[in-house]
Structure formats: structure tokens, C-alpha cells
Amino acid sequence: MDINFNHEYMTVGFSPIYMSRNRVRSWDEVSYTIQAGGRHAPMHPQAPKMQLVKQNVRIFVPDQESLYRRLSVRECARIQTFPDNFIFYYKNVSAGYKMIGNAVPVRIANILAKKIWDDLSGLKTTEKLQGKRRQLMSNAIENSVIDVM
Numbered sequence: 249m250d251i252n253f254n255h256e257y258m259t260v261g262f263s264p265i266y267m268s269r270n271r272v273r274s275w276d277e278v279s280y281t282i283q284a285g286g287r288h289a290p291m292h293p294q295a296p297k298m299q300l301v302k303q304n305v306r307i308f309v310p311d312q313e314s315l316y317r318r319l320s321v322r323e324c325a326r327i328q329t330f331p332d333n334f335i336f337y338y339k340n341v342s343a344g345y346k347m348i349g350n351a352v353p354v355r356i357a358n359i360l361a362k363k364i365w366d367d368l369s370g371l372k373t374t375e376k377l378q379g380k381r382r383q384l385m386s387n388a389i390e391n392s393v394i395d396v397m
Contacts (some may be wrong), residue, residue: 254344260287285346286321291317291318295312324349329355
């Protein structure tokens with residue numbers, strides 16, 4: 249398997265709305281939300297925090313612009329807890345971001361699925377126990393009636 253799948257990132261410009269907020273998180277901070285559009289992907293943590301010029305206007309730190317890039321499709325997939333061997337097939341990089349941004353993070357889906365399974369399994373056990381109890385009660389009543397006669 250080619251280990252270079254999904255490492256591309258969006259290289260189009262940055263809108264004024266995007267540049268209105270700091271989009272850089274440090275390595276030890278929780279990521280910004282992974283949205284379904286590559287234009288909104290968070291910046292890679294190698295870059296310094298964006299510089300505030302005035303309210304709702306930020307710039308990249310001068311002379312360090314080369315450090316700013318969006319997270320790649322693979323990096324976004326890692327934040328969404330997809331395993332590295334999971335390959336996303338798409339025709340353009342925007343579609344890759346869209347798939348990942350619209351996905352439920354794998355670990356959350358796994359936790360929810362286990363909880364649902366446990367609850368349903370418990371329900372089946374409870375129903376079985378209730379059925380067994382009804383059967384025992386019915387048998388006890390029949391035995392009582394027979395004993396009384």
C-alpha cells in the first residue's frame with residue numbers, strides 16, 4: 249500500500265472571514281473543528297499564532313509566512329481518529345476534506361456503537377429474565393392450585 253495517500257492540502261488563498269480569527273493551534277492544544285470544506289481547515293501547528301492587526305483582522309507573522317499551511321487531508325483524518333491505513337478515495341482535494349469533515353470521528357462512533365450494543369444486549373437479557381420469571385410464577389401458581397386441591 250502506498251503510504252502517501254491523502255497527504256495533500258488545499259493551497260488556495262485565504263478569505264477575509266478566515267483571516268478574521270487566529271486559525272493556528274499549538275501541538276498541545278485541541279484542534280479547531282474539522283469542517284467539511286478545505287478552505288476552512290485549521291492551520292498546521294508549525295506556524296506561529298496569527299497576529300492581530302485590529303478587531304477581526306489578523307495576518308501571518310511577517311517573515312514567517314512560509315510556515316503557514318492548512319492541515320492536510322490525512323492530518324484532518326488523524327484528528328477525526330481515522331487509522332492511518334484508512335484511504336479516502338476522491339477526485340479532488342476538496343472532496344477529501346468534505347468526506348472527513350462530514351464524518352463522525354471513528355472513536356466516538358465506536359464508543360456509541362458499543363453503548364448501543366450493550367444496551368440492546370442488556371434489553372434482551374432483561375426480556376429473557378422477565379420471561380423466565382413469568383414462567384416460574386406461572387409454574388408456582390399452577391403448583392399452588394394443584395397443592396390446594
